[in-house]
Amino acid sequence: MEQQERALAAYVDSVRGEPGALGVVLVGSVAQGRERADSDVDVYLVVDDARFEAETAAGRFAWVERRDADYPGSYIDIKLVSPSYLRAAVERADDPTRASFLGARVAWSELPDLGDTVARIATLPDEVWDERVRSHVAQARLHGGYFLRQATERGDEFLRRHAGLHLALAAARAALAANRVMLPGPKYISKLVRAVSTPEGFVAAWERVVDDPDTASGAELLRVLDAWLGDGLSPGDTLSTFIRDNELHWLRGGVPAEFW
Structure with missing residues (x-):
């Protein structure tokens, strides 16, 4: 819906230029076109391996931003990933991780192959x-x-x-x-x-x-x-x-x- 797309665009603008930020992947109900008017926006924030290592060493794997900033009940639900994480997920991720990328859409990326990598995570031979x-x-x-x-x-x-x-x-x-x-x-x-x-x-x-x-x-x-x-x-x-x-x-x- 329009309000979620606006919220996504505002979030992408807020993380562009952050140290180590490489991309944003939209997932969940909004990516799959089954959102409600008050649905949150689920994303994976892709960062370089150095930032991922530093953030996760501090116990920061997921968080929420922009609560009620974009529409009533809105927030951005963020999970952190890196290129190494994504490559590993292609080979050996469990079902919940793979399923989370079903219907995923790259909202912004500095990585030319991010869309292909994401699609491979959600596919098994x-x-x-x-x-x-x-x-x-x-x-x-x-x-x-x-x-x-x-x-x-x-x-x-x-x-x-x-x-x-x-x-x-x-x-x-x-x-x-x-x-x-x-x-x-x-x-x-x-x-x-x-x-x-x-x-x-x-x-x-x-x-x-x-x-x-x-x-x-x-x-x-x-x-x-x-x-x-x-x-x-x-x-x-x-x-x-x-x-x-x-x-x-x-x-x-x-x-x-x-x-x-």
Whole structure:
């Protein structure tokens, strides 16, 4: 909307010429064209690596400016990034970071390739998506077929809820990956799992696990998930994939699959 564009332009004018400032990338609802009249303006402020190192060493990663300066309820929500940060994000960013760049628009830049770099962050090749599907199916099988069963046998209420939540998360992540959809964060899972294409019975089975995880609801969700996405993932592959992406994630320099 016009008021957000004016606010963005005023912010860009305010940071041009700052030491180390290299660009401003508009993200969030305004960049994606789904803002409300009172929506804030979300941006990444791109600075050189020296300023990024100095700012983050002081604990300054994000802040708010121009509160109520441009229209009622307005503010600029700023996150700090650098060229090195952006290059690393292309290679190994998690889903919330990648998803934050979906629909991003470069508002100002001293870097000729900034737009291309930003676009690459929000894109994953098919082979990565396919491996994500396999990983999340493996997660679902272990949490639903092993840990949830153990929880029921032992009467362990914490483990029952933990296994059920992780089964639901893994099944949802597999469904999103199959549809090439990134996960911006946990608060979006319930909406996205109902919005993407899934086989008949998947959402109902998923909801039952969320509401009351037990061996019966877990087995039904796994049945639907395996019939849809489980081909080619043997029991041996399942266990090795789970171990690789959980117990050995530290050795590979990454994070567990649920945080991708």
